[in-house]
Amino acid sequence: MILRALAPILPLVAILALDLTIVMPVSRAQSFPSTSEPSGERPPEVMDVLRERERYSVLVAALERTGIDQGLAMSPSFxxxxxxxxxxxxLDVRLADLESHEVAEILRNHVIQKALTTRQLQGYSKIQNTRGLSLQVSADARTIGAATLVAPDVRIENGIVHGIDTVITMKTAVEGVPSPSE
Structure with a gap:
């Protein structure tokens, strides 16, 4: 008796069930953020990018020595x-002559806790690094603090890398920020 009452709508129920099985995987896939590039490939990890380019060998060794490489790998965005x-x-000192904690302090001058392309940086006059220092950003975002970007906008899995020509130290960070009278 119940089946007879439902008989007219059973084809509709079957179609709806079929539609749900087709729609479910699509909506589930869309609920996860995409980390892929338009080509469908994931951007590389930060250490892979730095290792691929010979001009960052000192930085790679310093990041590994201090363990900051692991922190960057786990960071959601930087x-x-x-x-x-x-x-x-x-620099007037070799990193090899410094204690690991001193090297780590220098390296923290170079990390910003948000992924920012040069286009996005153009909206800032200053940015703050993970040590809390404010670094002046030029209007075209080609200079940050006392450093000039030499290889901007390298996309990585969880952020952006900008190659720079100067190590940001306390001195260069302070020199890069205009005094209140300027």
């Missing part, structure tokens, strides 16, 4: 201002 090897050679 910008790394990546000094080149020549930038590290221009």
């Amino acid at each position: 910008t790394l201002l990546a000094p080149t090897d020549s930038a590290f050679r221009a």
Whole structure:
């Protein structure tokens, strides 16, 4: 008796059930954020990008020595201002002569807790690094603090890397910010 009453709508129920099985995987896939590039490939991890480019070997060694490489890998989103090897050679001290915690403090000057492309950086006059220092950003976002971007906008899995020509130290961070009288 119940089946007879439902008989007229059973084809409709079957169609709805079929539609749900087709729609379910699509809506489930759309609920997860996409980390892929338009080509369908995932962007590389930060350490892979730095290792691929020979001019960041000093930075790679310093990140690994201090364990900051692992922190970056777990960070949901960041910008790394990546000094080149020549930038590290221009320092008045060698990283190998410093304690690990001192190297870590220098490296933290180069991390911003938000992924920012140069286009996005143009909206800022200053940005704050993970040490709490404010770095001046030029109007065209080609200079941050005392550093010039030499390889901007390298996309990585969880952020952006900008290659820079200067190591950001306390001195260069302060020099890069105009005084209140300017």
